[in-house]
Amino acid sequence: MGNIIHGFPGFQYITNSDSGPPPTKKRKLEDGSSSIGGSMYEKDLEIHHLNSEIKRLSAIASSKLRNNNPNIADLSDANRPTKIAEKLSELYDNQWTDAFGDLEKGMNERDIIHFLRDILMKSYAECKAISSDNYFEKIQRCIECPLQFAGSGQLKTGSVLPDYLKHQIKEFRKFRAMHVVKDIEKAIKGKLNTHSKMNAGVDRFISSCVEITWLMVVQDPPLVLSATSSSKFDSKIFREYTKRGPNIDYVVWPALFLHEGGPLLVKGVAQGCVQHHRYR
Template sequence: MKRLRQDNDNISHERENERKQYMAEKEENENTLKSTLASSRDNNLNITDLSDPNRPTRIAEKMAELYDNQWTDAFDALEQTDKNEKEIINMLLESLMTAYGECFNLANENFFEKVQRVIECPKLVDKQLPTRVVISDQLKKEIKEFRKNQATKVWKEIEGIVLPKIQLSSYHQQDIDSYLSLCVEISWLMVVQDPPLVLNDKAQDRFDTNTFKDYTKRGPIVEFVVWPALLLHESGPLLAKGVAQGCTSHT
């Protein structure tokens, strides 16, 4: 009975530590978002549009939830395979970055040229023909805004295009499928912003605590990246820190 009581006390202590760590990370994320709001308000009014359920700060929250929940579940599922921890982390990160890259290409490669061809001759939309329709900058802005507003209605079709290009999708396990599905959904929400949000999975050799937070080990050198940082736009301010494994020296 005494041993059982000690075990229960240990479990309670671990859960309390996990709760404190979660609250500390949540507060850190909220402070980062507040700082970004303050520094970016004049440059990007979208970020403070509280009527937009998919504004950049909300996408940052979705990313944090994805890492805390579905990433963990997918990690646990992959632990049942012959993959080691680092291999699993790399597979999950690569899947997210592939989803983002494919979504970015779909959203940006010759987008307005395709719109012009649809207007001129829908049957020749994929043909490389000279366009005669001129879309003004104002109309382009309105088209982008319309696409962003429709993003949650079309992401399933986007998922059907993107998932087959993600190697991890071949595992066909529920927790992995849920993770990949959300990777595509959130990535699509990122790339239809104007300008698009950016994922940064590249870290300098020295551990930059302004861009990444610790995974399970702390050290002055980055051993590997676990989760990408989120930027408001290319070379823009940080929306959310990434996660990286620290170490004391190169092995």
Template sequence: MSEKYTSLKKVFDKLHHGKYYESDFSSSDVDTAIQELKTICQVLPILSIDTQRDITKLLVAAQARHLQEVLKYKADGEEKYHNLLKEYQNFLQRQTTVTTSLVDVPAKESANSDHAGSSEYDETSLSSYMVEKKSKDNSPSIIDLSIVNSPTKLAEDFKELYNTEWIDAFEALKNSGQIRNEEDIIKKLSTMLMLAYELCREQARKHRGKITEALVHPLRVAESAAEVEPSTEKMLQPTARQIQQDTGVYALPAIQEIFKHTHGGGLREIGWDKSKEIMTYIESCVRICWLFSIQDPPMKLFWHDEGSEMNDNLKEYKYTDHGKVVNFTVWPTLYLHENGTMMSKGVVQAF
């Protein structure tokens, strides 16, 4: 941990040893620690959204000297704190590696340019491009988000979401007793993902519009009259998309809040906002769908219609008998883009 994060380290060291009092750390120490936490999370936007939230809960409880609250959040908060340190150290190590590799860019530049017209996704070319871009910007401290959030990595994350958070949320809904039918539980989880996907696609479109407005009317972006001529908007579209892809991940916390504002009322009415497993699933859905939406071009999720024929892009849900026709989609198929290469097979209930 960098020396600039001494307050965060100090507070957690004291908490770990059971020292919670004003003589151990001051209220201003905690304020500084919270700001340091925000700074770390800002350069690690790929972290689960509950990491910062749960660590902050522990810090706030410690600042108020509420011992019961501290003990309540201590185990989870400390675990996430140590995971955060590990991720941050990995981040610093990656930046050191990228900086060291800058000397290799000229030798690879001509080789990479030979593949500029290839339609096949090339992770190596993308990495080389980002290293060259970092060299030009002279900004080795900025994380390689276009590499970390590459289509291949996102496809892996999408599979992991189904294999982990989806299963946890399924079990939480099943155990809650609110929905007894397994098919209804699956459809409800699918609907949550679809709502996240639709919202993120729409918000990404608006986000690109705001980027274009900022490029054309930098002093009027807050005004409703800051319109852009269609011809200018078309010309700037590639630039706006590139800016969004490079920096859009930093808008993720705001997108999470928009989703909660739009759909949170329904979740609170049925008490699902109290379930850690369900909320983690929803937050993960919004995260992955936002990252899909800011790709250039955007990645596509496809829910297969009832009655459509089974094909090679589908897997049958593991609890069902074999069938030739889709009954309903359990998990959508992921494509690189509209009419693009399949990145992850969908899962369906067949009959």
């Protein structure tokens, strides 16, 4: 601020001018304002980065917690293990019954039972192979060798993908399971050798078998379908078909377990008998 002398005849007084700071001081003020703005922008970037890092670490921790952990279920998932168990029971009550009725014209009861049971178990075996054979190695090769055609070249002897990333890949595969099931069905139908007995009921049964078994194997960990048993009838694992007895004559329908060595999700069905003999 500067001083200005005002004058009238016989009288003078001094006033202060408010015309603003000199150029040098003004420049300093402007520079300070720019510095404050830049500092705030940098802090915003830092906060955004920290929030992103927290989310990333949280996702990794969550993945590690859920990875291969059957005790944590997503209740919003329409294809979670308990729902798959319900689908398997409905398959036996509905499509199995329809296919059985269609096959009665040319086959006896026991042969029909074995035929339909084997379709389900073969579907399960094929889906299991598709879902597990060098799965992560193939994904890694697509990332590291993108110019190679799928199925060509040598696979590495192991995957280096981190566990949290593997879990995210498995979660995405499970999310997309129903979108690929028709392609899986086409591949499996060609291996079942059911052409001579094919009809509308059997065709619907096969489609349902592939859909349900594919949903089983993409769980983390995979569900386990088992048609094996000791010769003794274990009522904790099987329920009777049409006959009771202390021994098993044959398995009609497999049991479903949450994972290998895990708890039972839904009982299988077996034909009981009195005599002790090896079931088929």
